[in-house]
Amino acid sequence: MSEPAVIAEGLVRRFGAFTAVDHLSFEIPRGRIFGFLGPNGSGKSTTIRMLCGLLLPTEGDARVCGASVRCEPERVRGQIGYMSQQFSLYPDLTVSENLEFYGGVYGITGPRLGRRQDELLDRLELGRERGRLAAELSTGVRQRLALACALIHEPPVLFLDEPTSGVDPGARRRFFELIQDLSAQGVTTLVTTHVMDEAEHCNRLLLIHRGRRVAEGSPAAVKALVPGRLMQVRAEPAMRAADVLEAAPEVLEVSLFGTALHVRLREDIPEPDAFVRTRLLAAGLEVGQIEAARPTLEHAFLALAADSEAEAPS
Amino acid sequence: MSGRRMLAMARKEWIHIKRDPRSLAVALALPFALLIINGAGIDFDVTDLPFAICDLDGSQASRSLREHLVRGGLFRLVATVPNARAGERLMRDGECLFVLVIPPHMDADLSAGKRVAVQVLLDGSDANTASTARNYLTGALGAQSAQLQARAQGRLGLDVRPIHPPLTVARRFLYNPAMESRQFVVPGLIVTILVILGALLTSGTVVRERERGTFETLAASPVQAAEILLGKLVPYLVIGLIDVGIAICTGALIFRVYVAGSVELLLGCSLVFLLCALAFGLLISTVAGRQQVAMMAAIVSTLLPAIMLSGFIFPIRNMPLLLRVIAQLIPATHFLRITRPIYLKGVGLPVVWEPLLILALMACVLLALCVKRFRKQL
Numbered sequence: 001m002s003e004p005a006v007i008a009e010g011l012v013r014r015f016g017a018f019t020a021v022d023h024l025s026f027e028i029p030r031g032r033i034f035g036f037l038g039p040n041g042s043g044k045s046t047t048i049r050m051l052c053g054l055l056l057p058t059e060g061d062a063r064v065c066g067a068s069v070r071c072e073p074e075r076v077r078g079q080i081g082y083m084s085q086q087f088s089l090y091p092d093l094t095v096s097e098n099l100e101f102y103g104g105v106y107g108i109t110g111p112r113l114g115r116r117q118d119e120l121l122d123r124l125e126l127g128r129e130r131g132r133l134a135a136e137l138s139t140g141v142r143q144r145l146a147l148a149c150a151l152i153h154e155p156p157v158l159f160l161d162e163p164t165s166g167v168d169p170g171a172r173r174r175f176f177e178l179i180q181d182l183s184a185q186g187v188t189t190l191v192t193t194h195v196m197d198e199a200e201h202c203n204r205l206l207l208i209h210r211g212r213r214v215a216e217g218s219p220a221a222v223k224a225l226v227p228g229r230l231m232q233v234r235a236e237p238a239m240r241a242a243d244v245l246e247a248a249p250e251v252l253e254v255s256l257f258g259t260a261l262h263v264r265l266r267e268d269i270p271e272p273d274a275f276v277r278t279r280l281l282a283a284g285l286e287v288g289q290i291e292a293a294r295p296t297l298e299h300a301f302l303a304l305a306a307d308s309e310a311e312a313p314s
Numbered sequence: 315m316s317g318r319r320m321l322a323m324a325r326k327e328w329i330h331i332k333r334d335p336r337s338l339a340v341a342l343a344l345p346f347a348l349l350i351i352n353g354a355g356i357d358f359d360v361t362d363l364p365f366a367i368c369d370l371d372g373s374q375a376s377r378s379l380r381e382h383l384v385r386g387g388l389f390r391l392v393a394t395v396p397n398a399r400a401g402e403r404l405m406r407d408g409e410c411l412f413v414l415v416i417p418p419h420m421d422a423d424l425s426a427g428k429r430v431a432v433q434v435l436l437d438g439s440d441a442n443t444a445s446t447a448r449n450y451l452t453g454a455l456g457a458q459s460a461q462l463q464a465r466a467q468g469r470l471g472l473d474v475r476p477i478h479p480p481l482t483v484a485r486r487f488l489y490n491p492a493m494e495s496r497q498f499v500v501p502g503l504i505v506t507i508l509v510i511l512g513a514l515l516t517s518g519t520v521v522r523e524r525e526r527g528t529f530e531t532l533a534a535s536p537v538q539a540a541e542i543l544l545g546k547l548v549p550y551l552v553i554g555l556i557d558v559g560i561a562i563c564t565g566a567l568i569f570r571v572y573v574a575g576s577v578e579l580l581l582g583c584s585l586v587f588l589l590c591a592l593a594f595g596l597l598i599s600t601v602a603g604r605q606q607v608a609m610m611a612a613i614v615s616t617l618l619p620a621i622m623l624s625g626f627i628f629p630i631r632n633m634p635l636l637l638r639v640i641a642q643l644i645p646a647t648h649f650l651r652i653t654r655p656i657y658l659k660g661v662g663l664p665v666v667w668e669p670l671l672i673l674a675l676m677a678c679v680l681l682a683l684c685v686k687r688f689r690k691q692l
């Protein structure tokens with residue numbers, strides 16, 4: 001029984017002539033956190049909805065806990081917890097009423113429901129809010145309640161679609177700690193996010209663009225895929241410096257990083273520091289420190305999406 | 315089907331209702347308010363109808379016709395006018411509702427065995443009263459015509475146009491001895507109330523889930539279409555039955571209209587009808603895109619036909635064929651065939667089983683349609 005918890009095999013979803021998800025295949029081993037990254041409209045939610053059995057794949061199939069989403073979506077539904085991208089609580093129900101309702105929907109009642117509810121309220125620090133209406137909760141608390149509702153039936157697989165959007169960094173960190181705890185207990189999680197810090201917490205990442213796979217691997221492996229060499233450059237004025245460097249064909253990408261610039265150069269430039277310095281001085285700019293930098297996931301995300309954009313026939 | 319999941323759904327729906335006290339108050343006050351407004355405001359009975367007479371004959375026969383009309387108490391003579399034009403003027407000023415024009419030589423023509431046409435000019439601006447007046451008048455003239463005929467030794471006739479003595483008069487006389495319309499209106503209003511409730515209460519619930527985004531989460535859970543729908547129905551069925559109770563009590567206490575038959579049977583039949591009404595509301599909410607749209611669609615598509623086509627106000631048998639066919643497709647029509655006889659004649663199941671069966675079938679079909687539409691969206 002070491003079959004991966006989720007196996008997607010050539011998933012395709014078309015809406016009319018538009019292909020939202022284009023032949024995606026991946027596997028998520030049990031107990032892993034799988035990060036699903038991609039720009040807006042790249043097909044993340046559509047993929048998740050197919051994995052939940054909410055949307056029939058146009059082609060391909062996926063197995064979730066051994067059940068095919070195409071042939072037996074009912075079997076899939078009992079095994080998964082799903083937090084949709086949209087707010088999915090009943091605003092006029094209290095915290096515990098929301099939990100009880102979702103418990104009932106999964107056929108959990110009586111003492112088991114009570115026990116499970118106490119456990120979740122305690123674990124997600126919702127105990128003090130149990131009598132409050134969902135409408136009155138802050139975004140962070142709401143998000144935790146939505147997670148609690150998705151967890152009420154102890155699902156082995158969790159699909160979280162941008163669970164932390166609109167949540168402050170502290171709450172976001174605690175949210176991810178929870179997911180890591182769950183992972184330690186063997187819960188498999190697929191999570192989408194636009195926050196690269198969060199992506200760092202994942203065991204494995206899949207980056208998609210326009211419904212197609214762009215990169216896949218551990219966060220370190222994905223970062224290593226960024227082509228070229230990254231330099232951190234301090235120059236005054238920074239905006240002028242960015243313009244000057246962007247004009248050079250050897251420069252792949254320039255982005256602002258705090259008060260400094262991040263410059264990605266082609267691999268084949270022999271002395272990148274000297275190259276940058278010469279260019280900037282020639283333009284009459286004041287140049288400060290120049291040093292090599294490590295690419296972050298953010299770089300990877302931007303670079304890989306841009307490459308894919310350039311390749312796409314569109 | 316799991317009873318647990320359905321129960322969870324019903325409990326949740328009940329909390330929604332509880333947390334929205336305004337809608338609940340409206341739902342409970344509705345039967346009371348509607349009965350008061352309709353029962354007291356619209357009185358379909360007309361007496362003391364003002365009329366003018368233009369007697370161009372001035373004979374023994376015309377005088378006796380006039381006396382006959384005035385004696386009954388239904389009509390009140392306000393003026394004797396020299397010509398029809400003067401009568402029309404009175405009518406335009408609202409002084410009288412109709413003008414009766416007796417042609418010259420009526421007596422002589424009658425004696426000569428000719429048919430005589432008596433002209434009636436009616437104020438059609440109040441169509442309801444006018445048609446009631448016409449019915450009364452036709453009846454009265456018909457009776458008088460027979461007398462005049464008799465007086466002319468069977469050879470003479472008075473042709474009054476239009477002449478079709480309305481059967482309804484005879485019926486009303488039988489089962490509504492005082493000829494009071496509220497007797498007739500209360501059972502009809504129960505139908506209307508339930509239709510409004512069904513439409514109002516349920517039309518928004520599915521749409522609301524979709525607007526809130528909770529629908530998607532439900533769809534990803536093992537809950538089934540039938541469980542969601544039945545769970546949503548149960549609390550509203552309870553409210554609907556309470557409303558029927560309120561309507562029956564209001565009718566009895568304020569209008570002194572009592573259920574002649576079995577109250578239990580009436581409640582039982584109401585339950586079946588409610589299922590139809592609520593299922594229809596749900597059906598609309600599975601089709602409509604937004605809450606307000608669902609509400610409007612529900613009201614327009616249920617309330618208007620229930621009032622106009624069910625036979626509540628306009629008798630079905632007088633409708634053109636197409637409307638008669640449509641009327642048969644409206645649950646309210648069949649429910650009215652149950653409430654009126656139970657209320658007025660006190661009949662039991664042996665008489666009302668047929669419309670009840672039709673209602674039950676309609677409920678099944680509507681629910682099945684709901685589930686089918688719903689399953690597609692899940």
Ligand SMILES: Nc1ncnc2c1ncn2[C@@H]1O[C@H](COP(=O)(O)OP(=O)(O)OP(=O)(O)O)[C@@H](O)[C@H]1O
Nearest residue numbers: 015018020038039040041042043044045046047085
């Ligand atoms: N039901 C639908 N009908 C038509 N097009 C759709 C439908 N659902 C999604 N799409 C399209 O498919 C594409 C992918 O949408 P999807 O919601 O999966 O993106 P996403 O990666 O989740 O984006 P985001 O980061 O904004 O949530 C979008 O262009 C969207 O417009």
Ligand SMILES: [Mg+2]
Nearest residue numbers: 044045085161
């Ligand atoms: Mg999305």
